[in-house]
Amino acid sequence: MTMPATTITAEGQSPESMAGETLWRGAFKRLRRNPMAIIGASIMAVFVLVAVFAPLLAPYEPASTQWTELSTYNYVQGSSAEHPLGIDRWGSDMLTQLIYGARQSLVIGVVSTLIGLVAGAALGVLAGGLGGRVDTVVMRFVDILLSIPSLLLAISIAAAMGTTGFALMIAIGAAQIPIFARLLRASMLSQSRSDYVLAAGALGLKRKTIVMGHVLPNSLGPTLVQATLNLATAIIEVAALSYLGLGNDEAAVAEWGRMIVSGQDRFEIAPWLAFYPGIAIAITALGFTLLGEAMREVLDPKQRR
Amino acid sequence: MLRFVVRRLGLMVPTLFGLSVLLFFWVRVLPGDPCRSLLGQRATPEGIARCNEVYGFDKPILEQYVTYVGALMRGDFGSSIDLHEPVLDAFLNKLPATIEVSAVALLFAIVLGVPLGYYAGRHQGGWWDTTIVSGSLLGVTIPVFFLAILLKYLFARQLGLLPTQGRQDARLDVEHPTNFYVLDGIITGNFDAFWDASLHLILPGLALGTIPLAIIVRITRASVSEVVHEDYVRTAEAKGLTSGTINRRHVLRNALLPVVTTIGLQLGLLLSGAVLTETVFNIDGVGQYLYAAIGVRDYPVLQGFILFIALMYSVINLLVDLSYGLIDPRVRAS
Numbered sequence: 184m185t186m187p188a189t190t191i192t193a194e195g196q197s198p199e200s201m202a203g204e205t206l207w208r209g210a211f212k213r214l215r216r217n218p219m220a221i222i223g224a225s226i227m228a229v230f231v232l233v234a235v236f237a238p239l240l241a242p243y244e245p246a247s248t249q250w251t252e253l254s255t256y257n258y259v260q261g262s263s264a265e266h267p268l269g270i271d272r273w274g275s276d277m278l279t280q281l282i283y284g285a286r287q288s289l290v291i292g293v294v295s296t297l298i299g300l301v302a303g304a305a306l307g308v309l310a311g312g313l314g315g316r317v318d319t320v321v322m323r324f325v326d327i328l329l330s331i332p333s334l335l336l337a338i339s340i341a342a343a344m345g346t347t348g349f350a351l352m353i354a355i356g357a358a359q360i361p362i363f364a365r366l367l368r369a370s371m372l373s374q375s376r377s378d379y380v381l382a383a384g385a386l387g388l389k390r391k392t393i394v395m396g397h398v399l400p401n402s403l404g405p406t407l408v409q410a411t412l413n414l415a416t417a418i419i420e421v422a423a424l425s426y427l428g429l430g431n432d433e434a435a436v437a438e439w440g441r442m443i444v445s446g447q448d449r450f451e452i453a454p455w456l457a458f459y460p461g462i463a464i465a466i467t468a469l470g471f472t473l474l475g476e477a478m479r480e481v482l483d484p485k486q487r488r
Numbered sequence: 489m490l491r492f493v494v495r496r497l498g499l500m501v502p503t504l505f506g507l508s509v510l511l512f513f514w515v516r517v518l519p520g521d522p523c524r525s526l527l528g529q530r531a532t533p534e535g536i537a538r539c540n541e542v543y544g545f546d547k548p549i550l551e552q553y554v555t556y557v558g559a560l561m562r563g564d565f566g567s568s569i570d571l572h573e574p575v576l577d578a579f580l581n582k583l584p585a586t587i588e589v590s591a592v593a594l595l596f597a598i599v600l601g602v603p604l605g606y607y608a609g610r611h612q613g614g615w616w617d618t619t620i621v622s623g624s625l626l627g628v629t630i631p632v633f634f635l636a637i638l639l640k641y642l643f644a645r646q647l648g649l650l651p652t653q654g655r656q657d658a659r660l661d662v663e664h665p666t667n668f669y670v671l672d673g674i675i676t677g678n679f680d681a682f683w684d685a686s687l688h689l690i691l692p693g694l695a696l697g698t699i700p701l702a703i704i705v706r707i708t709r710a711s712v713s714e715v716v717h718e719d720y721v722r723t724a725e726a727k728g729l730t731s732g733t734i735n736r737r738h739v740l741r742n743a744l745l746p747v748v749t750t751i752g753l754q755l756g757l758l759l760s761g762a763v764l765t766e767t768v769f770n771i772d773g774v775g776q777y778l779y780a781a782i783g784v785r786d787y788p789v790l791q792g793f794i795l796f797i798a799l800m801y802s803v804i805n806l807l808v809d810l811s812y813g814l815i816d817p818r819v820r821a822s
Contacts, residue, residue: 326499327506330798332760339794342782343514419631423764426633428783443634450641461634468629476625 210404213481220477226470233282234289241279280442281459287438288467291352291431292417298356299417300410303363310364311371312394322368325361333358337420341429348431355420359413366409370402404482411475415468422464439464493810500802507798511791512556513549543569565795566788570781575792578777584667585655585773588685589765590758592693597700598751605708605747606740612713620705627702632761636695636768643691653770656685688771696765700754707750711743718742745816752808756801 214220233240310321328336337358344350374380375398383393422440424430430441437445439460446456523539524531531539540546544555559566565575608620644652655669656662662681664672670689673682715721716739724734762775770776774793781789 323502323506326503327510330503330507330802331794332756332797332801334760334763335794335797338760338763338778338782339511339790340514342785342790343787415629419629422631423633426631426764427767427779440631443631443637447637450637454641457634457637461631461638464634465626465630469625472625472629 210478210481214477217477217481219473220481223470223473223475223477226466227474230285230467230470231289234286237282237286241276241282243276243279277455277459280437281439281463283436284439284442284460285463285467287431287436288418288421288440288464291348291355291421291438292414295352295355295421296359296410296413296417298352299359299413300363300406302356303360304367304406306360306364307367308371308394308399311368311375312390312398318368321364325364328357328361329365333362333416334420334423337424338427338429341424346429346432351421351424351429351431354424354429355417358420359417362409362413363406366405367402370405371398374398374401405479408475408479408482411471411478415471415475418464418471419468493806496806496809500799500806504795504799504802508557508560508791508795509553511794512553565792568781568786568789570784570786570789575788576796578789579774579793579796581667582772582774582777585669585771586759586762586766586775588655588668588670588689589692589696589771589773590755590762592689593695593697593758593761594700594751594754596693596697597704597754601701601704602708602747605705606712606743608705609709609712609743610716610735610739612709617709621709624702624705627698627705630698632695632699633764633768635698636692636765639691639695640768650691651684651688652691655688655771656681660684692765692769692771695768696758696761699757699761700751703754704747704750708743708747711746712739715739715743741815745812748811748815749808752805752811755804759797759801 306321306325310318310325331339337354340357341350341354344353371394380393380397383397388396421430421438422443425438425440426444430438430444442460443457443464446453446458446460449456523536523543523545527535527539537546544552547555556566563576567574568578571578604620608617611617640652644650651657660678660681662669662672662678663676665675666672669685670682673679673685721734721738724738729737759774762773763778764775765771766773766775767779774797777789778793780786781793
C-alpha cells in the first residue's frame with residue numbers, strides 16, 4: 184500500500200560541481216561513508232544475487248511437491264535437517280520457495296518501476312520541456328491519476344486487466360506514473376530558470392539540445408532516488424495485490440505476497456508459512472528504502488560540507 | 489478565501505469527471521472481458537452473450553458511454569452486478585465502519601507520532617533518536633496486511649486479549665441508528681455495546697495506523713530539527729524565555745505545518761489501506777465490500793467506489809489546505 188517515502192522535490196538540486204569534483208563522484212564518496220547506504224546496498228545486493236542465482240542456491244526444484252505425512256491438513260513439519268526453513272503446505276521446501284519468490288518479486292518490482300519511470304518521466308519532460316498548453320493537458324491528466332490513492336489506482340487497473348504477470352506490472356507501474364511525472368516536471372522547471380540554461384540559450388543552442396543535454400541529466404539525481412524508493416513500494420504493492428486476489432495466477436512459482444496468502448490460514452499450526460515471506464518483503468523493502476534515503480541525503484547540497 | 493475554495497472546487501469537477509471517463513474506458517478497452525470474468529472460465533458462449541446484452545456491453549462503446557454519463561448526471565451510479573443493490577447506497581452503508589477504523593488509526597498515529605517525532609528531532613543523534621528513526625523505517629516497509637495478520641494471531645489468538653473478527657459481538661442485542669457502532673452505543677446508552685465496538689477497533693486501528701505513524705514521526709522529526717536551528721528560536725533563547733515556552737510557541741507551532749500536510753495525505757493511505765485491513769479483520773466496511781467486488785469483477789461497484797473515494801480524497805485535501813490558515817497566519821493573509 185504505500186509510499187514508504189515522501190515524494191522528493193527537485194529544489195536545491197544544484198547543477199554546478201564542487202571544486203575539482205563532479206557532483207556524482209562527490210555523492211558516491213559520501214554514500215560510501217554512510218552506514219544507512221551500506222546496509223541498504225548490502226540488503227539489495229543479497230536480494231538481487233539470490234534472485235539471479237536462484238537455481239544454484241535453492242536446495243530443491245521449485246514447487247517440487249511431495250505428498251507425505253509431513254504436510255497434512257492439520258500438521259506441517261517445521262525446520263529439519265533436510266528442510267532448514269520447514270516445508271510449505273503443499274510439501275515443497277520453504278527455503279526453495281522463498282528463493283524463487285525473490286525472483287518473482289524482483290522481476291515484477293523492477294519492470295513495473297521501469298514502466299512508471301519511463302512513462303512518468305516522458306510525461307514530465309514533455310510538460311516541463313514544452314510548457315504552455317502541453318503542460319496544462321499533461322498535468323491535468325496527472326491530477327486525475329493522483330486523485331485516488333496509488334494502491335487503489337493499481338487495484339482498478341489490475342481488476343480490469345485480469346490476473347497475469349503483465350497486468351500486475353502495468354497496474355503497479357501506472358500507479359507510479361504521477362510521482363515521476365511531477366518530479367521530472369518540477370525538476371525541469373527549476374533547472375530551466377538557472378543561469379547555465381540561460382547561458383546555453385544565449386549561446387544559441389536549440390531548445391531540444393538544452394533540454395536533452397543539460398536540463399535532463401541534471402534532473403537525474405532526484406529521479407534515481409525516487410526510483411529506488413519506489414522499488415520498495417512496488418515490491419510491497421505486488422504483495423498487496425496478490426493478497427487481494429489480483430496477483431499473477433499463471434506463475435508456477437508464487438511471489439512472496441501469494442506465499443503469505445496461502446500460508447495465512449495455517450497460521451496457528453505453522454506460522455512460518457506466512458512469517459518468512461512477510462519478513463522477506465519487509466527486509467527487502469527496507470533495503471531499498473535505506474539506500475534511497477541515503478542517496479537523497481548525499482545528493483542534497485545542504486549536506487555537502 | 490471564498491474565492492480559493494470556489495476555485496479549488498471548480499478544479500475538482502473536471503478531475504473527477506476525467507477519472508470517471510478513465511475508469512469507464514479502463515474497464516472496456518483494456519484486455520479482459522467483464523462478462524467472462526463475471527461468469528468464470530466455464531461460461532458458455534450463450535451465457536456470455538446474454539450477460540453482454542443485459543449489461544449493454546454489446547452496444548457500441550460511445551453509446552455505452554453516453555448512457556453511463558447520463559445516469560451519472562442523474563446521480564445514478566449503477567447497481568452492483570453481484571448483489572443487485574445501488575452502488576451509492578452500498579457505499580454510504582459501509583462508510584461508517586471504515587471511518588471508525590480510520591479515525592482510530594489516525595488518532596493512534598498522531599497521538600504517538602507527533603511526540604515521538606518531536607522528541608527525536610530535539611535529541612538528534614541520541615540513542616532514542618536512532619531507535620525511533622529505525623522503528624519508523626521498519627514501519628513503512630512492513631506490508632499492512634502482513635502486520636494485520638501478525639497482530640491478529642499474536643494479540644488475539646495467542647494472548648486472547650482482543651477480538652479479531654467483525655465490528656461487534658453478534659450476540660449483543662443492539663440498535664444501530666447511525667451505523668457508527670461506537671456512537672450507536674453512546675446514543676442508545678448501551679455501555680456494553682459501546683465498549684465491545686471500541687475493543688473491536690483496537691487491532692485494525694493499530695494495523696492501519698502503523699504506516700501513517702511511521703511517516704508522521706519522520707516528518708515531525710525532520711521539521712522540528714530544521715526549525716530549532718532558525719534564528720527566531722535562537723532569539724527566543726537569547727531573550728531568556730523558558731524552554732517550555734520556546735518549544736510550545738516557537739518550535740512546535742512552526743514545525744507543525746508540514747506535519748498537517750502529511751496527516752492530510754495519510755487520509756488517502758488510510759482509505760486504500762482499509763481494503764487490506766478490513767479484509768484481514770473481517771470488518772464490514774468500504775474496503776471489504778471493494779475486496780468482494782474485485783473477487784467477482786463487479787465493475788459498477790469498482791467504478792463507483794473508486795470515484796467516491798477520489799471525491800472524499802479531494803475534499804479532504806482541500807480541508808487540509810484550508811487548515812493551514814489556522815496554523816500559519818502568513819497563509820491567512822495571502
